Amino acid sequence: MSKTHLFSALAVCVAAPAVAQDQNDGEQDRAEIVVTGKSLEETGRALEECLARGCPPEEDIRLTLEHAENQFLSGEYRDSGKTLRKSIGRNKKYDEELPLPVSDLHRAYARVSEHEGEAKDFQLATLDMRDILEDGLGEDHWRTLVAEIAVGDSRAKLGQPDDAEDIYKRVERHAVEIGQPRVAMYARMRQALLLQSRYDATKQTHWRTDMVERLEDIRDNPLPGGEEFVLMAEVMLAKLDRKDGDASSTEALIQRFAERGGVDRPVLLSSAPLYTNEDLDRESQRASSATARLSTRSRNTAQWADLGFWIDPDGRVTDLEVLRAQGDTDWLKQVARHINSRRYAPLKQDGSTPGFYMIERYTYTARFADQTTGTRMRKREPVMRIERLDITPDNYSQPVETG
Numbered sequence: 001m002s003k004t005h006l007f008s009a010l011a012v013c014v015a016a017p018a019v020a021q022d023q024n025d026g027e028q029d030r031a032e033i034v035v036t037g038k039s040l041e042e043t044g045r046a047l048e049e050c051l052a053r054g055c056p057p058e059e060d061i062r063l064t065l066e067h068a069e070n071q072f073l074s075g076e077y078r079d080s081g082k083t084l085r086k087s088i089g090r091n092k093k094y095d096e097e098l099p100l101p102v103s104d105l106h107r108a109y110a111r112v113s114e115h116e117g118e119a120k121d122f123q124l125a126t127l128d129m130r131d132i133l134e135d136g137l138g139e140d141h142w143r144t145l146v147a148e149i150a151v152g153d154s155r156a157k158l159g160q161p162d163d164a165e166d167i168y169k170r171v172e173r174h175a176v177e178i179g180q181p182r183v184a185m186y187a188r189m190r191q192a193l194l195l196q197s198r199y200d201a202t203k204q205t206h207w208r209t210d211m212v213e214r215l216e217d218i219r220d221n222p223l224p225g226g227e228e229f230v231l232m233a234e235v236m237l238a239k240l241d242r243k244d245g246d247a248s249s250t251e252a253l254i255q256r257f258a259e260r261g262g263v264d265r266p267v268l269l270s271s272a273p274l275y276t277n278e279d280l281d282r283e284s285q286r287a288s289s290a291t292a293r294l295s296t297r298s299r300n301t302a303q304w305a306d307l308g309f310w311i312d313p314d315g316r317v318t319d320l321e322v323l324r325a326q327g328d329t330d331w332l333k334q335v336a337r338h339i340n341s342r343r344y345a346p347l348k349q350d351g352s353t354p355g356f357y358m359i360e361r362y363t364y365t366a367r368f369a370d371q372t373t374g375t376r377m378r379k380r381e382p383v384m385r386i387e388r389l390d391i392t393p394d395n396y397s398q399p400v401e402t403g
Contacts, residue, residue, distance in 0.1 A: 043067035099136025185226030262348035272341035303327030315344035
């Protein structure tokens with residue numbers, strides 16, 4: 001059974017379906033999932049031997065990604081970033097010759113930096129990834145356009161929503177002009193998600209009104225080839241209905257999937273938010289205390305956990321457990337609450353899909369920000385955040401040995 005690396009896959013977004021390739025593009029895009037099955041010692045030795053014999057850059061990059069992934073999954077975030085930086089330095093001269101593999105290195109480094117709290121490195125690595133694809137494949141290639149959306153995502157995540165909106169709109173217009181409807185629909189959906197985040201943060205009703213209009217347009221006027229985004233729009237509209245005390249649209253979605261015979265891949269239909277008002281208030285109080293500001297040990301030591309759970313035939317989460325963890329785990333209570341609240345589409349009832357087994361990595365981190373001290377000294381921001389990465393095995397049905 002083949003596996004693909006979580007670092008080398010083309011990520012499009014956490015919440016949206018993947019954007020597939022053009023029909024004329026012979027390459028099959030890979031899903032964002034996971035584990036090599038090799039030990040950390042094995043992948044490290046393989047990379048060392050490769051470099052010792054002067055292996056080709058393609059092999060260097062492949063083995064780098066395997067080893068960096070293993071380091072990341074083992075909680076060695078800094079070592080993972082160091083492994084990737086060294087490979088980027090060795091292989092930057094192949095940007096034009098090998099744009100896909102070299103861009104994978106930058107994408108991987110962006111992900112590690114995000115979990116490590118290195119906001120600037122996260123931003124710059126995402127830009128480098130986009131630039132390499134644009135130079136190597138051209139600005140009209142679907143991979144370049146999706147990478148540009150990833151740049152927008154990074155701007156949104158780093159508190160620059162206006163920049164993100166401009167990027168999403170620009171990509172949508174360009175994708176329509178050159179006949180890339182699925183990418184255009186993806187960019188349109190990112191605009192809706194950005195409006196949702198703005199509404200959630202401010203509770204200003206005009207953001208909600210704009211979001212509903214955008215979602216209804218996606219639902220009612222899908223571009224050819226982008227119909228899968230209709231479901232996502234329906235899920236988001238149903239979420240708004242639930243907030244208003246009306247669960248009927250969610251139940252209708254669940255019933256519709258059941259009547260169609262169920263699904264053979266996980267399709268998330270609803271969940272409670274990861275952060276509640278209580279969580280935000282608690283974190284704000286903690287961040288304002290002198291003890292929290294002075295306590296650097298927990299902030300500078302990676303706190304992470306891998307959570308595994310089953311999705312049963314009715315689409316409900318069961319048997320949630322912490323497979324392994326490093327550091328304090330009190331913060332996992334809100335993660336567990338979030339995962340247990342999820343409702344997925346019902347599974348196929350023909351016995352071919354007894355359940356899905358999912359594994360997700362969560363990291364409790366804080367970004368580095370120089371301005372928190374008023375000096376050039378690097379220090380973590382006072383407010384902690386939770387980063388998530390799906391590391392599910394690609395058969396969806398068998399728990400992975402993690403020991």
